[in-house]
Amino acid sequence: MNILAIGAHPDDVEFYCAGTLLKYARAGHKVFITLTTSGNIGSNVIVGREEIARIREQEQLESAKLYNNAAVRFLRNDDEGLLDSPKLRSDLIDAIRWASPDVILTHFPGDMSTDHNVTGTVVGRVMLSLPGKNVPATEAPMTTAPALFYWDTAAGLHFEPEAYVDVSDTMEDKLRGLGMHKSQFAWLSTFQDVSLTEHSRILGSFRGLAVGRKYAEGFRAYRIHGYMPDWKLLP
Ligand SMILES: [Zn+2]
Known part of the structure; x- marks a missing residue:
C-alpha cells in the first residue's frame, strides 16, 4: 500500500x-x-523565518529516511497562519494525488492548534474532490478512494481514540526520529517543561494503558458516504 x-x-x-x-x-x-x-516561526534562536524553515525542512528530510526513505512534499505555507483557501485545497489535492495513497493519516479537526485543525479539516474537505477531472489541480485524478484516519492530539486533549495501533516495538525508533528535530527542543522548552520526546513517550504509554500494551498510538476515522473506516488497513 x-x-x-x-x-x-x-x-x-x-x-x-x-x-x-x-x-x-x-x-x-x-x-x-x-x-x-x-x-x-518555530524558533526564537535561529535568525529569520527562511532560515528556520530551511533547517526544519532538513530535519524532516533526515527523519523521513527512517521510513525506508519516505518521499516528502513541502507546501510551504506560513506557520501559524494557515487558512482554508482555494490554493490550500488544490495544493492538498495535488499532494494526495501525488502519493496515490491507500491510507491517509493526518491531524484531528478538533485539535486546537490552528495549523493542525485547518490541515485536518481541509484534508477532509477535499476527499470528495480527489477523483474529479474538473477540480483545479495539476496531478491526475484518483480512481481509488483512500481511507482517512486522524491521529492523536498533544496530551490527548479533546481526543478519544476509536482504534489503537500497538507501537511497543517501534517506540524507541519513533523517539529517535523525533530527536532529529533538534531545533524544536530549545523552542518548546521556552513554554513547556516536558520535552518533545518525554511528551511523546508519556502519550504513547497512556494510550498503551487503554489496550494493555506498553505503547500505542490512537486514531479516529473520517466518515462520509462512501468513506466508512476500514480499520483493518491500520497495521
Ligand atoms: Zn504541529
Whole structure:
C-alpha cells in the first residue's frame, strides 16, 4: 500500500504517528509525507523565518529516511497562519494525488492548534474532490478512494481514540526520529517543561494503558458516504 502522512509542521509526523508509519514501512509499504507549513516561526534562536524553515525542512528530510526513505512534499505555507483557501485545497489535492495513497493519516479537526485543525479539516474537505477531472489541480485524478484516519492530539486533549495501533516495538525508533528535530527542543522548552520526546513517550504509554500494551498510538476515522473506516488497513 501507499501511506501518506499529512502534518502541519516538521516534527508532527514523528510526534503523532511515527510508531505506526514505522510499522507500515517495515511491512513493505511505501510512505509519503506532506507538510502544509515548514514551521517558519518555530524558533526564537535561529535568525529569520527562511532560515528556520530551511533547517526544519532538513530535519524532516533526515527523519523521513527512517521510513525506508519516505518521499516528502513541502507546501510551504506560513506557520501559524494557515487558512482554508482555494490554493490550500488544490495544493492538498495535488499532494494526495501525488502519493496515490491507500491510507491517509493526518491531524484531528478538533485539535486546537490552528495549523493542525485547518490541515485536518481541509484534508477532509477535499476527499470528495480527489477523483474529479474538473477540480483545479495539476496531478491526475484518483480512481481509488483512500481511507482517512486522524491521529492523536498533544496530551490527548479533546481526543478519544476509536482504534489503537500497538507501537511497543517501534517506540524507541519513533523517539529517535523525533530527536532529529533538534531545533524544536530549545523552542518548546521556552513554554513547556516536558520535552518533545518525554511528551511523546508519556502519550504513547497512556494510550498503551487503554489496550494493555506498553505503547500505542490512537486514531479516529473520517466518515462520509462512501468513506466508512476500514480499520483493518491500520497495521
Ligand atoms: Zn504541529
